[in-house]
Amino acid sequence: QITLKESGPTLVKPTQTLTLTCTFSGFSLSTSGVAVGWIRQPPGKALEWLALTYWTDDERYRPSLKSRLTITKDTSKNQVVLIMTNMDPVDTATYFCARSNYDTSGDGFDIWGQGTMVTVSS
Amino acid sequence: SSELTQDPAVSVALGQTVRITCQGDSLRTYYASWYQQKPGQAPVLVIYGKNRRPSGIPDRFSGSSSGSTSSLTITGAQAEDEADYYCDSRDTSANHLLFGGGTRLTVL
Numbered sequence: 001q002i003t004l005k006e007s008g009p010t011l012v013k014p015t016q017t018l019t020l021t022c023t024f025s026g027f028s029l030s031t032s033g034v035a036v037g038w039i040r041q042p043p044g045k046a047l048e049w050l051a052l053t054y055w056t057d058d059e060r061y062r063p064s065l066k067s068r069l070t071i072t073k074d075t076s077k078n079q080v081v082l083i084m085t086n087m088d089p090v091d092t093a094t095y096f097c098a099r100s101n102y103d104t105s106g107d108g109f110d111i112w113g114q115g116t117m118v119t120v121s122s
Numbered sequence: 123s124s125e126l127t128q129d130p131a132v133s134v135a136l137g138q139t140v141r142i143t144c145q146g147d148s149l150r151t152y153y154a155s156w157y158q159q160k161p162g163q164a165p166v167l168v169i170y171g172k173n174r175r176p177s178g179i180p181d182r183f184s185g186s187s188s189g190s191t192s193s194l195t196i197t198g199a200q201a202e203d204e205a206d207y208y209c210d211s212r213d214t215s216a217n218h219l220l221f222g223g224g225t226r227l228t229v230l
Contacts, residue, residue, distance in 0.1 A: 039221070046223045047208050047210075049218070060217055104176075105155070105170050105171075107211070108170035109167060110167045110176055112164035113164065114164055115164055
């Protein structure tokens with residue numbers, strides 16, 4: 001069974017740095033074609049892709065947030081970490097991590113975590 | 123292009139067919155994936171690639187593409203299909219991903 005689960009703080013203050021961890025099981029981020037991404041969704045709004053890390057160590061970031069985002073992976077721990085600096089109330093959202101496996105879902109995210117709600121407020 | 127455009131809302135009568143569209147320049151080159159999201163839940167992939175369905179997705183869901191428009195068609199919509207639907211794809215540079223703004227489907 002493939003699962004992903006997000007963890008991290010539920011409340012951060014403006015200007016602080018957010019660190020979210022995606023812990024997964026049932027697949028390896030060393031396997032060809034596999035990637036793990038972060039997607040967020042502000043309350044009542046659309047999904048917004050943030051970052052992606054591939055089995056090749058390649059990383060991609062949302063252009064408008066690139067200066068604030070860092071994605072890292074630890075294949076031995078089956079974890080992917082997203083760091084977002086200088087948090088602002090507009091960053092309040094549910095943050096999801098999700099897997100992509102080119103062999104079974106092309107570029108689509110076939111397995112998602114349950115999401116974690118992050119509120120930015122003083 | 124850096125945008126995928128979807129109609130905000132669509133409705134369909136129970137048992138009828140509905141098409142949900144996604145427009146963007148990148149769709150001339152890359153396939154869209156389609157997700158269904160119900161309130162309070164994570165999105166579920168329903169279509170990817172050239173009209174491929176993940177295991178467990180009913181065959182009433184299908185995908186197609188023409189030019190800069192990709193479509194998700196639900197043939198014989200059911201009450202449980204009422205949800206928000208999102209498309210995503212690579213952008214024209216292939217370096218980033220894009221999500222559409224989502225379409226809220228109401229089944230009447």
